[in-house]
Amino acid sequence: LAKTTQPISMDSYEGQEVNITCSHNNIATNDYITWYQQFPSQGPRFIIQGYKTKVTNEVASLFIPADRKSSTLSLPRVSLSDTAVYYCLPMFSGGYNKLIFGAGTRLAVHP
Amino acid sequence: EAGVTQFPSHSVIEKGQTVTLRCDPISGHDNLYWYRRVMGKEIKFLLHFVKESKQDESGMPNNRFLAERTGGTYSTLKVQPAELEDSGVYFCASSHLREEQFFGPGTRLTVL
Numbered sequence: 001l002a003k004t005t006q007p008i009s010m011d012s013y014e015g016q017e018v019n020i021t022c023s024h025n026n027i028a029t030n031d032y033i034t035w036y037q038q039f040p041s042q043g044p045r046f047i048i049q050g051y052k053t054k055v056t057n058e059v060a061s062l063f064i065p066a067d068r069k070s071s072t073l074s075l076p077r078v079s080l081s082d083t084a085v086y087y088c089l090p091m092f093s094g095g096y097n098k099l100i101f102g103a104g105t106r107l108a109v110h111p
Numbered sequence: 112e113a114g115v116t117q118f119p120s121h122s123v124i125e126k127g128q129t130v131t132l133r134c135d136p137i138s139g140h141d142n143l144y145w146y147r148r149v150m151g152k153e154i155k156f157l158l159h160f161v162k163e164s165k166q167d168e169s170g171m172p173n174n175r176f177l178a179e180r181t182g183g184t185y186s187t188l189k190v191q192p193a194e195l196e197d198s199g200v201y202f203c204a205s206s207h208l209r210e211e212q213f214f215g216p217g218t219r220l221t222v223l
Contacts, residue, residue, distance in 0.1 A: 043214025043217055044214050097209055098156050099146070101154040104153075
């Protein structure tokens, strides 16, 4: 599975849009990009998944360019409750989905 | 719909003792996964069940760890004997077919 690189940490303020970019230069043709969120003392929680272009749901948007070597998770108008660790994970679509976690990005939202 | 549950939430044992962790997946989810995070490290995959069969146990650290899923419902992860380096948070996740994984809150294991 592709190795991913994300910023270790980010800071933002309430009401701002936050964009977290993940690089995955050697992503395989059959890999999707999945993002999970983890709050302290909880297990990771699925946010969004995509293969190419743009995907949007009620929580976030995911932008994946044509070369698929990176992806950007966009959180609109963050609140304090969005403070969490965000993981970018390649996920093989053709088989069972063993998740390979990196260090993730620790997002701190300030008042 | 109930989520993934894990028991206990915390466990403190002494080195050499045995501990059994339990995971109840979401009803109807055939896939069940165990992961763990040891202090300061990333979350690591341990193994994957499809129903009662072990599909992938490549992440199991050694033979002190034994996972079972009799009947294809709940799963247990036994550590015997426990060592200091086994301390960490053990997560269980379940999924339907090849869809997103739903994680439990984890069991925090401390080995003294």
